[in-house]
Amino acid sequence: MSTSNRDLAKEFLSTGSGKLGTALFIMLLAISVFVIATYPLDFGTRIWSNPKVWEDNPKAVPPIWINAFDDFARAEHRVFVLTEPSSARVLGGGMELIYSFGFDYTADEFPSFLSFTINEVRYFQDPPFVTLSMVRPDNTEVIIYRELVTGPRQDEVLPIIRYKDSPKRVNLGGASLVETNVARFLEDILMRDVSTREVEGKIEEILLGSIAAGEQLESLEVLKGEYLMRVRFVTFDQRDSTEGVKFVLGGSVFGLMGTDIIGRDLMVGLLYGFPVALGIGIITAVLTTTIGTIGGIVSGYVGGKTDTALQRTSDILSNIPLLPLLIFLIFILGPRLWLVVVVLIIFGWPGLTIIVRSMVLQLRSGQSVEAARALGASRSRIMSKHLFPQIAPFIFAQMVFTVPGAILAEAGLSFLGLGDPSIPTWGQLLQSGFTSGAVYIGLWWWVLPPGLLIVLTAMIFVFLALGVEPVINPKLRRVA
Amino acid sequence: MTLVKTLAMRGLTLFGALIAVLVLAVVVLGATGFSDNLLNAIVSEELRGLRQSLAQNFRDPVELENVISLRREELRVFYGLDTPWYFRLPAMVLRVLTLDLGEARTLRSFAGSNRVIDLVLERLPNTILLLTSATVITSIIGLYVGVKLATQVGSKAERGSSYLSAFSYALPAWWMGVLMIIVFAFQFRLLPSGGMFSAPPPEGPLARFLDVLWHAILPVTTLVIVSVGSWIFTVRTMVLNTSQEDFVTVARAKGIPENKVMNRHIIRVAAPPIVTFLILGFAGSLGGAILTETVFAWPGMGRLFYDAILTGEESVIIALTFMFTLIYVIARFILEVLYVLLDPRVRY
Numbered sequence: 160m161s162t163s164n165r166d167l168a169k170e171f172l173s174t175g176s177g178k179l180g181t182a183l184f185i186m187l188l189a190i191s192v193f194v195i196a197t198y199p200l201d202f203g204t205r206i207w208s209n210p211k212v213w214e215d216n217p218k219a220v221p222p223i224w225i226n227a228f229d230d231f232a233r234a235e236h237r238v239f240v241l242t243e244p245s246s247a248r249v250l251g252g253g254m255e256l257i258y259s260f261g262f263d264y265t266a267d268e269f270p271s272f273l274s275f276t277i278n279e280v281r282y283f284q285d286p287p288f289v290t291l292s293m294v295r296p297d298n299t300e301v302i303i304y305r306e307l308v309t310g311p312r313q314d315e316v317l318p319i320i321r322y323k324d325s326p327k328r329v330n331l332g333g334a335s336l337v338e339t340n341v342a343r344f345l346e347d348i349l350m351r352d353v354s355t356r357e358v359e360g361k362i363e364e365i366l367l368g369s370i371a372a373g374e375q376l377e378s379l380e381v382l383k384g385e386y387l388m389r390v391r392f393v394t395f396d397q398r399d400s401t402e403g404v405k406f407v408l409g410g411s412v413f414g415l416m417g418t419d420i421i422g423r424d425l426m427v428g429l430l431y432g433f434p435v436a437l438g439i440g441i442i443t444a445v446l447t448t449t450i451g452t453i454g455g456i457v458s459g460y461v462g463g464k465t466d467t468a469l470q471r472t473s474d475i476l477s478n479i480p481l482l483p484l485l486i487f488l489i490f491i492l493g494p495r496l497w498l499v500v501v502v503l504i505i506f507g508w509p510g511l512t513i514i515v516r517s518m519v520l521q522l523r524s525g526q527s528v529e530a531a532r533a534l535g536a537s538r539s540r541i542m543s544k545h546l547f548p549q550i551a552p553f554i555f556a557q558m559v560f561t562v563p564g565a566i567l568a569e570a571g572l573s574f575l576g577l578g579d580p581s582i583p584t585w586g587q588l589l590q591s592g593f594t595s596g597a598v599y600i601g602l603w604w605w606v607l608p609p610g611l612l613i614v615l616t617a618m619i620f621v622f623l624a625l626g627v628e629p630v631i632n633p634k635l636r637r638v639a
Numbered sequence: 640m641t642l643v644k645t646l647a648m649r650g651l652t653l654f655g656a657l658i659a660v661l662v663l664a665v666v667v668l669g670a671t672g673f674s675d676n677l678l679n680a681i682v683s684e685e686l687r688g689l690r691q692s693l694a695q696n697f698r699d700p701v702e703l704e705n706v707i708s709l710r711r712e713e714l715r716v717f718y719g720l721d722t723p724w725y726f727r728l729p730a731m732v733l734r735v736l737t738l739d740l741g742e743a744r745t746l747r748s749f750a751g752s753n754r755v756i757d758l759v760l761e762r763l764p765n766t767i768l769l770l771t772s773a774t775v776i777t778s779i780i781g782l783y784v785g786v787k788l789a790t791q792v793g794s795k796a797e798r799g800s801s802y803l804s805a806f807s808y809a810l811p812a813w814w815m816g817v818l819m820i821i822v823f824a825f826q827f828r829l830l831p832s833g834g835m836f837s838a839p840p841p842e843g844p845l846a847r848f849l850d851v852l853w854h855a856i857l858p859v860t861t862l863v864i865v866s867v868g869s870w871i872f873t874v875r876t877m878v879l880n881t882s883q884e885d886f887v888t889v890a891r892a893k894g895i896p897e898n899k900v901m902n903r904h905i906i907r908v909a910a911p912p913i914v915t916f917l918i919l920g921f922a923g924s925l926g927g928a929i930l931t932e933t934v935f936a937w938p939g940m941g942r943l944f945y946d947a948i949l950t951g952e953e954s955v956i957i958a959l960t961f962m963f964t965l966i967y968v969i970a971r972f973i974l975e976v977l978y979v980l981l982d983p984r985v986r987y
Contacts, residue, residue: 176805478653479967480964482926483960486944486956487957487960490948491671571813571927574933598821598832599820606817606821614814621805625805
């Protein structure tokens, strides 16, 4: 038996589709293992569906690599996280902590937004004072933002902790204090009065634009070059401490796969889809074929009333159109992934049972079965040791072929908005893209990759099944 | 006699499938309390109307409450809310079977009716139109290419057809539709992205017909693309299988010209299973229409299903689940009859 199995495997791998299918399947498996090992268990609810996590990402922007196809350099997304101050010195009774960093701005357009975040701050007396300033390539300096950390409440115990669970995030383009500061900065350069109305909505353009005296604010050019950023904490007690700051230059391209309309990194979601799709497909396939095979063998070998009952049930179940009923059940019972799998199994096994039964009917009068019966082998022994091994290769091919059906069914269901919200799948990515109109405004990076992955995964299993077929059915070898 | 018996048996099985779906639906609705909630909502809706109209006549609030609670009891008995859901089950199944499908809350037919049956019947022709034209085009291409491939065993195209079929199987129609919209409607702006008519629809029957045709190009092409691969492969395999039979060899040995062997001996024998696949394909594409119509905003039953999911219209969802099963079962039965007519062997 073991040599013949090895021969079968060899024969399987000798086919083109078998080789291709196996190689790609190993790739699928590797990605899935990586995701399971690195993603948290509650990824769907805690990370994916939590808009706070994606706050600092640009919304609905294409992937970075599209810059390679175009002369126009789109602004890349850049995040600066500083946890340790670059310099610290004693100042009066307290400290002066300075976080400084720089960046070389080379894009042909302005950043889509600027954000500044202050992490946890602890203080013992008066609240610390934070200043964000920038030295531009033309050596002008702008004080962009000032923040006095919220003061102590009555009877609050020391040290006073601020911004611990929800860091203080400021969208610089929309803060009125920033507008005032930027207007003052412009007054110095343009030598005229500048109202905050004039700079409203143009914060990014002014901060990173080339401004000379008398220039119009309507059509500013990007000022390329080295920018130096400085965040200055002034504290009033030497024990005061901070957990650092974060500064984001919002891009108009992001990551390897771009982002969706609430700024989610699509790469993260696409990767998560691998183990989910594989899980849905394999669990459904294994259980469907197990039940279907047992049903078919019992029905064919035991016969009588059992046979009639099983065959009538299978006939009826296999004549039901699956998708409408699946939609109905999931709509009423709630969008849960395990429920989808259960329904797919319930309506999936009868088809196989009917085929297996007809195979068993042929085999039961065969010599090996007769001989076993003559030797007094029990019914269950004949079914498991004599009938099953003969049909096992066929069952295996059927199992492989069930996988893509299950994956496609789940994807279709998710696309209709009936996906399990706690477990993001490729179908759901597509659905969110479709319902938010991504298709009609050309956000291709949102809808193409998940669909491609669904097709690719389904195709891998079809290829595997195609490779298995000539191995178990020698008649096909002559034809193909 | 046997012919009638075979058909009756098949008919009974198919009817069984229909009843099974209905019973399952009713049990799920009852056991989850969905049905109770639905009927309670109807009762409170009626009572709210009553309260408004009575409020002018009754001065005494206590008396008003009495009348209302009396009416509530009446309504509860009328809708069967005083008995557990499983006693209402047979009546419910019977109602749906006689196409008494209830009323929709927010969805309206194009003519403004809120009766579910009107909604469904209005959409039905659109779905049939879309699916039949796609099936006809697919089968013509499939028959032509499939037979051609079967005569060229071992050629590159013939061997490639199995890959084409694999691709076809793995390609969901709805995603293909999304692709088509992005390329032809968004990128090149050649064709409309969805709907069945331009807004406003053109005057005159000919112009309207052309307008529908114009809107049908993308969805029909999509359906053809995703199903034609496996079709070609099926036809090829069936024709190949038949051409390896002994009687074909005999015919060739007799010196009958090759094209006559193909037409008279091979295709005629391979026809019944091919027809089976054709109708099975049509029946199978019914469920898929839910997704395809959703993508192309095609105003058929599938799109109605999607709209009903979005608005949470239980009665429409139940009705459509039933209607889809009904049409599927009818298509399957037509297939059985055709099969018996085409293949004399089935009768004996």
